[in-house]
Amino acid sequence: MKPPSSPLLDEADLAPDTSGQPASARYGDVYASRAGALGQARAVYLQGCGLLDAPARWAGRDRFTVLETGFGLGVNFLATWAAWRADPSRCARLDYVSLELHPVRAADLLRHAPPELQPLAAELAAHWPPPVRGLHRIELGDARVHLLLAFGDATDLAPRLxxxxxxxxxxGFAPARNPALWTPELFRALARLTRPGARAASYTVAHAVQKGLSQAGFELALQPGWGGKQQRLQATFNPVWKRTRHTLPEPWPAALPRHAVVIGAGLAxxxxxxxxxxxxxxxxxxxxxxxxxxxxxxxxxxxxxLQPSADDNLLSRLTRAGMAALRRALPPDAADLAQFVPATLTPADAAEARRMQDWRRTVQLPPEMAQWTADGWQVDSAILANQAVCAAWLxxxxxxxxxxxxxxxLQHDGASWNVLDAAGNSLARAPQIxxxxxxxTPHLLAASxxxxxxxxxxxxxxxxxxxxLPARFWPALRNLRQPWMGSGYVLRLPEAAVRQLQGADHADVETDWLLIGATFETGDQPLTPEQAWQHNRAGLSALTTSPPRPDHAGAxxxxxGVxxxxxxRLPYCGPLADLAPLRAEPQRAAGKQLHELPRLPGLAVCAGLGSRGLTLAPLLAETLVAGFEGHPLPLETDLADALDPARVALRRLRHGAAS
Ligand SMILES: Cc1cc2nc3c(=O)[nH]c(=O)nc-3n(C[C@H](O)[C@H](O)[C@H](O)COP(=O)(O)OP(=O)(O)OC[C@H]3O[C@@H](n4cnc5c(N)ncnc54)[C@H](O)[C@@H]3O)c2cc1C
Ligand SMILES: C[S@@+](CC[C@H](N)C(=O)[O-])C[C@H]1O[C@@H](n2cnc3c(N)ncnc32)[C@H](O)[C@@H]1O
Structure with a gap:
């Protein structure tokens, strides 16, 4: 058993039961009805939620979202995906969010997928994430099917979706064997994520389940059961109370075009x-x-x-999600602009050396994410050619x-934002900026x-x-195989970056370059290029004491950059608070939570990426777009809150109220 905070989860312990059905030794129960997993998926879940009706409940809609407790072997998901594919009136986009504490392995998904769902299972298995706590986004079926796997304990994660x-x-497994997945507390958390009128389904009609669901606002309608069971559970979410604190994400208003102006063409x-x-x-x-x-x-x-830490802190979780989003954002043929190769992470100082030693005891991640080797920590990393990456994204x-x-x-004029230059000329307008x-960023906002x-x-x-520096000028680093980070860093430039250095005429014959960085300069007195080079060279002293060739300076x-x-030290990513009503009633405003603050419609920021623009930009971008569209958020809400630009406004309002 791993400690409760370990990001690495205990995987499923699949073992066939006496009848040969896949079962969990941990829970002592089978993954699906012995009468057949696919039959159960269709008769209980799809039918129970109105997805086999004619027309199905997703018919003609833009999007439809399924939320599941217990992904297991994914048969419900595969059956839902297959039904969606087969339905000509299906919604444009299917989101499927599933909570799972003990993920199975990709091979198990394939082994246990019903024969007719094998092709879909193969596509899923090819994208299957490691068993690491957190949210894992997978795009399938030409990016029209979006699976969000929420790995971790449902009770802990559901309130953060x-x-x-x-x-x-x-x-879940049978309520008597897996009570944690059937508690009133979890039902309440699920209800907060459910649209009124949505249907719920289960194979079990256990009394406690019925009671918990009714108390959470579901109206039950038991139906004849399937696979030898007398009854199955079908319910409609019809809460008698008004939703107060937790608002559901809203889709982009149909009345507005999906048109945005993005100001700034850096990585963000x-x-x-x-x-x-x-x-x-x-x-x-x-x-x-x-x-x-x-x-x-x-x-x-x-x-x-990826940035490991002893307690799997915010930054570790963000960089993990960031690396996954980066992989999704890059084009498939990106080898010349992005090289995924583990980086060696070495301590910058004595305190960090102690922390990194500690990690040997505390950091539990799959080896492809972080592992201790004779050369130190090896972490998941990518070398990226900044300009080529930006060009590819644009x-x-x-x-x-x-x-x-x-x-x-910027000026808001009713439905859209007007983007103005210094002379007041309109350069563009759009409902979303x-x-x-x-x-x-702060200056533009203040000027507006x-x-x-x-x-x-x-x-x-x-x-x-x-x-x-061309690698041949530093013989000791000429054969550097992977990026190295300590108090400085050195990496080998990817091809696209070399092409950029060579310029348009390719006159420069150097093809093998090292990048050595970087200074952090805060004062008014910037370092001269020569001082900066001395500083960056010194940052590599733990890697090599042998100097570059004496004639290197000319090369x-x-x-x-700034x-x-x-x-x-965390970015600002999200919509801005509408300060006018908040500042009019500062005492009231100070008592609010982040998610209760009013927001300026159609205005978001993505700035303050510090020294992690490459790791975080695609993740921030995905999070912003999910927010605009009302799609399931790809980050847990505690992470999204840590990035919310309104955190500063709230802090200031509280501080103002307190003083
Ligand atoms: C020496 C150095 C080394 C680094 N190494 C790494 C690294 O190894 N890994 C890593 O992840 N990060 C690294 N970084 C950090 C990374 O480069 C930044 O996090 C990232 O570039 C930030 O991107 P951005 O798009 O937010 O900002 P920027 O790249 O600064 O883009 C902002 C853009 O907005 C435009 N703009 C601003 N105001 C206006 C306006 N009023 N009108 C129109 N346009 C405007 C600017 O012209 C600019 O192009 C490094 C940074 C430096 C300086
Ligand atoms: C009956 S199986 C799910 C079958 C699955 N829906 C399918 O279609 O294959 C129940 C799943 O719930 C998971 N589970 C049990 N307790 C959990 C918890 N507290 N949080 C999240 N998942 C849990 C189990 O690991 C198991 O995979």
Whole structure:
């Protein structure tokens, strides 16, 4: 057994029962009716939730969301996906969210999938995530079927999901053997995620289940059972109380076009534009520089990586989700702009050395995510060619890019936002704006009168410098096989970054480059390029004490950029609080929770990515788009809250009220 906080979960302990049915030794129960898993899936769950009716409950709709307790061998999911595929009047998008504490292995999914569902099972198995606590998003069926696997204890996770379910499959093991999945507390948490009128279904009609569901607002209608059972449970969510604290995510209003203006074409803006375009939006990207990736993103390359910690803290969870989102966001043929190769993580100082030693005891992750080796910690990482990655994300017929335009202010005029330059000329308008303007974000908001001053979304500048050097000039690093991080870092540039260094005429014959970084400069006195190089070289002293060739200086290329960092070092990602009504009643406002704050319609920020833009940009972009669309949130709400830009406003309002 793992400790309760371990991100690595105990996997399912599948064993056939006496009749050869897949069963769990831990729970002493079979995964599905002995009369057949597929038959049960159809008769109990699909039928119970009205998905085999003509027309099915998803017919003609934009989207339909199923929420399940107990993913198990995925037969309910595969049967639902198959029924959806076979229905010409199916909804455009199917979301399926399933809670699972003991994931099975991919091979088990395949072994136990009913023969007619094998092709779907194979597609699922190819994307199957490791048994790690948290949310895992999988896009299937040409990205029209979205599976969100919530790995962990349902009681702990359900209150941290955000979604609006149209159907609820209750499929734990028998209540007597698996009581945790049938508690009134869990039913209440599920009810908070369920749309009024949604149907729920289960194979069990145990008295406690009926009672718990009725108390949570479900009207029961027991039906004749299946596979030897007298009855099955069917219910409709019809709460008599009004929803107060927990609002369901709303779909993008049908009256408004899916059109956004993204301001800023760095990693954050490019990732947001890409995620929006993938979701069917038309996107105008406006950028002050002459090209994308000119601001803080102007390094030739950088490293995205997972950050382990002893207690699996917020950053560890975010970087894990970030690496998964990065893989999803990159085009399939991305080898020249992204190389996924584990990075060696070594301590920057004595305190970190002690922490990393501790991790040997505390960090429990699959080896492909983090493992201790003779060379130190090896963590999941990717070297990315910044400009090529931004270009790939912006290369969509739905995205139009305008460079060389400086936005001065935003103005809301009823249904849409007007984007203005300093002379007051309108540069674009759209019902949705994403500000991905790094350090400029608070100033733009303040100039638009949307926050009283930049301190309501504080960002500070962390200047950084890095150098590229042809590998042959540093013989000791010439055979560097994987990125190395300590108090500095060194990595080998991917092909696309080398092409960019070579320039248009490819006059430079160097093909093998190292990138060595990076400084963190806070004061007014930036380091000179020479000082920065000395600093970055010194950062590699734990890797090699052997110097570069004496004639290396002429071959060095220097790069400088500015990172935008928030005070708590976490990005700002989400809609902004509408401060006018809050500041009018500060005492009331101070008593509110984040999710209760009113928001400015159609205005979101994605900024303050600090030194983790490559690791986090695609995750932030996915989270923003899920919020706009009202799709199931791909992050637990505690993580989303930690990124919410309104956290600063709330802190200030509370502080103001207290003083
Ligand atoms: C030396 C260095 C090394 C780094 N190494 C790594 C690394 O290894 N891994 C990693 O993950 N991260 C790294 N980073 C950090 C990473 O580069 C940033 O997190 C990332 O670039 C932030 O992206 P962004 O899009 O938020 O900001 P930016 O790239 O700064 O983009 C903001 C864009 O908005 C535009 N803009 C601003 N105001 C306006 C306006 N008013 N009108 C129009 N356009 C506007 C700007 O021109 C700019 O292009 C490094 C940073 C530096 C400086
Ligand atoms: C009957 S099986 C589900 C079968 C599945 N729906 C299918 O179609 O194959 C029950 C599942 O609930 C999971 N489970 C049990 N307790 C849980 C808990 N507290 N939180 C989340 N999942 C749990 C089990 O690991 C098991 O996979």
């Amino acid at each position: 955000k979604l609006a379910a149209d159907a609820l499959y209750l499929d 803006g490019a990732a947001c534009a890409h995620a929006l375009a993938r979701s069917g939006w038309t996107v105008d990207v406006l950028e002050a520089g002459s090209h994308p990736a000119r601001g803080g993103s102007a390094m030739p390359a950088g490293l995205a990586h 290369a969509s017929p739905r995205i139009s890019l305008r460079c060389g335009v400086q936005i001065a202010r 994403v500000l991905a303007t790094a350090l400029q 009168g949307l926050i009283p001053g930049p301190e309501w979304l504080p960002l500070h500048a962390l200047r950084g410098q890095a150098q590229a 060095l290329r220097h790069f400088a 990172r935008a960092a928030s005070t708590d």
